Amino acid sequence: MCYSIPGKVVEIKNNIVSIEYFDSVKRARNDFEKLELGDYVYAQGGFVISKITAKEALKILEVWKELFKELDKQDLQLSQTGSTLTSKANHIRHKTIGNSCCVHGILEISNFCRNNCHYCGIRKDNKSIERYRMSDEKILASVDRAANEFGFKALVLQSGEDPDLINDVFADLIATIRNRFPVLIFLSIGEFPLKLYQKFYKAGARGVLLRFETSNPNIYAKSRPGFKLETRLKLISELKRIGYALITGSILGLPDASVEDHLNDIKCALSLNPEMYSFGPLIPAPTTPFENTKSPNPEMIIEHLARTRMMKEDSNIVVTTALETLDPKARKKALLSGANSLMLNVTPEKYKKLYSIYPKKYGYDKDLKIQIDETINLLHELGRAPTDLSL
Numbered sequence: 001m002c003y004s005i006p007g008k009v010v011e012i013k014n015n016i017v018s019i020e021y022f023d024s025v026k027r028a029r030n031d032f033e034k035l036e037l038g039d040y041v042y043a044q045g046g047f048v049i050s051k052i053t054a055k056e057a058l059k060i061l062e063v064w065k066e067l068f069k070e071l072d073k074q075d076l077q078l079s080q081t082g083s084t085l086t087s088k089a090n091h092i093r094h095k096t097i098g099n100s101c102c103v104h105g106i107l108e109i110s111n112f113c114r115n116n117c118h119y120c121g122i123r124k125d126n127k128s129i130e131r132y133r134m135s136d137e138k139i140l141a142s143v144d145r146a147a148n149e150f151g152f153k154a155l156v157l158q159s160g161e162d163p164d165l166i167n168d169v170f171a172d173l174i175a176t177i178r179n180r181f182p183v184l185i186f187l188s189i190g191e192f193p194l195k196l197y198q199k200f201y202k203a204g205a206r207g208v209l210l211r212f213e214t215s216n217p218n219i220y221a222k223s224r225p226g227f228k229l230e231t232r233l234k235l236i237s238e239l240k241r242i243g244y245a246l247i248t249g250s251i252l253g254l255p256d257a258s259v260e261d262h263l264n265d266i267k268c269a270l271s272l273n274p275e276m277y278s279f280g281p282l283i284p285a286p287t288t289p290f291e292n293t294k295s296p297n298p299e300m301i302i303e304h305l306a307r308t309r310m311m312k313e314d315s316n317i318v319v320t321t322a323l324e325t326l327d328p329k330a331r332k333k334a335l336l337s338g339a340n341s342l343m344l345n346v347t348p349e350k351y352k353k354l355y356s357i358y359p360k361k362y363g364y365d366k367d368l369k370i371q372i373d374e375t376i377n378l379l380h381e382l383g384r385a386p387t388d389l390s391l
């Protein structure tokens with residue numbers, strides 16, 4: 001979002017460029033721009049997003065110069081305190097990846113779904129919700145607002161598994177978004193044939209958010225009737241092989257999941273070598289078979305994030321909306337326990353409430369502008385800077 005700064009290209013090796021932000025250098029993939037040494041670019045999620053003029057860049061960097069040093073100092077100070085698991089994880093985060101923190105936007109484009117996942121409020125058999133599918137025009141207008149009005153540099157397009165939206169024609173929409181707006185496109189659309197995903201990649205999508213939901217095949221079968229964990233894991237690996245940046249992880253607290261299962265979830269995620277880890281609690285959704293399951297304790301989720309940081313020191317870990325829903329204070333705690341990334345919901349008000357995978361999703365009743373201000377204040381308080389997370 002507006003929380004991002006341009007950097008200067010200081011090295012180019014094929015499609016990998018090194019970008020300098022004050023005194024740190026990050027690497028990013030450049031699949032979209034013609035670049036020369038000395039150019040100024042915005043990068044996000046390890047990808048160059050757009051080029052900007054030196055004049056414009058220097059103006060922005062001048063404003064950031066002092067603040068940048070202050071943020072660094074603040075992060076260093078906060079990461080040196082405490083000896084608990086979570087504060088150790090925060091220390092490791094600071095030591096390995098510094099104070100970069102990215103904020104992605106999430107746009108929920110359809111709540112139609114052909115599946116009946118036992119945890120999910122937009123499952124096919126839930127006849128009590130109003131369904132919507134955003135038109136291309138509405139999606140483009142929302143991307144425009146997120147990218148140009150609010151400055152988001154990476155957007156996750158999320159939906160139920162909706163073949164009436166996710167088909168060959170969707171590739172044209174991806175290409176239009178990529179041509180018109182300086183954003184990195186992530187897809188969170190469920191399981192579709194590899195060929196279709198290849199088409200979306202060619203059209204300009206570069207990331208996928210696809211969780212394996214649980215690493216326990218029995219719990220998986222009970223949570224997603226008719227589907228196999230093996231198939232999901234295979235698809236996730238294949239998407240990574242195509243070149244997609246991967247965000248993956250699981251739901252913690254599914255019925256019968258043990259402490260060991262949760263540890264195995266970290267191991268399973270590690271084996272997929274994702275660009276970002278996403279672990280969040282189950283939030284029981286009304287009218288679903290899991291509606292009476294109790295949500296896990298937010299502290300357990302935060303410790304899970306800390307453990308992930310310990311097991312993969314240089315990872316990127318997102319604070320999930322589900323965790324923020326469980327405890328609004330969890331965002332700050334998670335960022336001080338190893339996490340280094342946030343997602344804000346940029347779905348238009350009208351649809352936001354209808355994408356009810358679980359009720360009262362964090363931010364469902366809050367204006368985006370207010371959420372952005374709160375986020376920036378928190379990131380300043382914690383000493384986090386908007387440099388790219390790097391490859």
Ligand code: SAH
Nearest residue numbers: 119120159160161189190281282283357358
């Ligand atoms: N159709 C896409 C996107 C689903 S929504 C897909 O299948 O990947 C994105 C994620 O929300 C899901 O992958 C799941 O991990 C999570 N989710 C769904 N219902 C939830 C609930 N009740 N509590 C917590 N997380 C949930």
